Amino acid sequence: MTIAVVVTMAVSLSLFGAGLLTSMEVDLVKGRWYDKIEISVFLCTEHTQGGMCEEGKGTTEAQRESIRQTLEANPEVAEVFYESKEEAFEEFQRVFADSPILGSRTVDQMQDSFRIKLENPENYSGVVSEAQGLQGVQNVQDLHRILDPMFNWLNALQWATIGMSVLLLLAASLQIANTIRMAAFTRRREIGIMRLVGASNFYIVLPFLLESLIAGLIGIVVAGGTLAIGYYLVIETNAKTSIQALPWIDWSHVTTAILAMAAVGVALAVIPTLLATRKYLRI
Template sequence: MNFGLIMGEAFSGLRRNLSMVVSVILVTFVSLTFVGAAILMQSQISTMRDYFQDRAQVDVYLCSDISSADTCLDGTADDEKIAELEDKLNSDTLNPLIQDYRFESQAEAYKLNVENFPETAESLREEWTNAVFHITLVAPDDPRNAEAVVESFSDTDGVEEVSNQMAYLQPLFTALTIATYIAVGIAALMLISAVLLIGTTIRLSAYARRREVGIMRLVGASNRAIQTPFVLEGVIAAFIGSVFASGAIVAMVHFGVTGYLAQRMGPVPWVGMPEALVVVVVIVALGVLLSAVSAGFAIRRWLRA
């Protein structure tokens, strides 16, 4: 099999069907960009969930002078009340669920609040600030543990509020997961369009060169020798689209994630170039594989007709 001749036939077919080839490239580019973005988004969701689960806490806010909850009728939680709450944390019921906890006094909470929000220094007083128990759970990904701790301290004298941080983050993760599924759905539709378009392009190319194909059959050319140039046409077009999609993914991560989000949203782990390069390999392989299968199937059907 003459490799140079086969490549020449493939590029000749690409030139003859330039408009269809451009369509294949564009559809492949858009569909694989959606696929890559969906993979990166799911990776980011998984990374952020693991990050926040390891750091998520249940915060027990104690009553202050200005607390209006029914459990704060006695005013600020005193040392005796704080000791009672600490005993509950160390009880046989809750202790197995808790990895560790830290008590933040009113003075510490006030100082931290002023450091983070200097504009509140003049309007906030220490006695108005809530002392807090910051509780880290043994298995933060198990909602039953958090629910048990929250239930134990809810409606307890001296406790104004119990906050489960993961309960606030879970709707965000759910929304992002739904967005990922939508991206995957759009990508799947676009990939189906790309596969069908590649098949149509190959059949048109074969029809335009039907005389050459007939001559090749008469001189005894094998089916592989006849089919290979057409398959290469689809693979080359899809590969170009995959390269464009790879460039879009790399640019998205470099400028959108590393260059913008990572610098403006604090010490949150973000996907980076290592993850982007993995996605590049996946989408290029996917583009080439789907195009080869689609083109091979289309040309075999046409030759049998």
């Protein structure tokens, strides 16, 4: 039963640590990408259709100024930048310098646009809906539609990992309590004698606490080693070299997760032991 306690605790703590690392990675990616996300409001030209465009007509100067004033008045908007057709064409030439489509566009075919930086990048839906209803706006490009599904999957993975670890931690606590209860039952006569001769509760409980703590510490060491090896093989060796565009957690995050695992493991060893031995302290 002690071996079962160690194995269950090691597996549950490993999953708990993996959930913490996943949460840290999601926060890092959100912090890096959300701060850089801008909403692009593309204006009408004579060649564009759809949105709030009039067929064959581009956005007028009055409409352009009205769009700017409306966007700047929105409390969720931090800054508004205007990109002219000439600037958009220069960026197009830079991006597709080595592509055969470089000569497929002229300055007149480019769309001028407003780039919007938000106060809080997560509160974007109101700005997008407002911009889409402005006269002279052809399209609103929002990268959140691309990134949000990825973050939703990462969050689901994070909570699934933590949820499984919580269930296994509960199983480990029940196993610890059952193991200590059986040990106390087999030694109930010795415990009764110690109570009769005036032994303190701490003196009686100490052997059981040491037993559960040793099992817990072994589980913590195994889980910590598993987490460190998993991080090195998955993140340090492979992910960081193959996907360099993303920010990745480092060893400081692993250390934080291991410390959190150790705290949970010690609490998991101590609390069930104290609860399991209460009955025998009253003998």
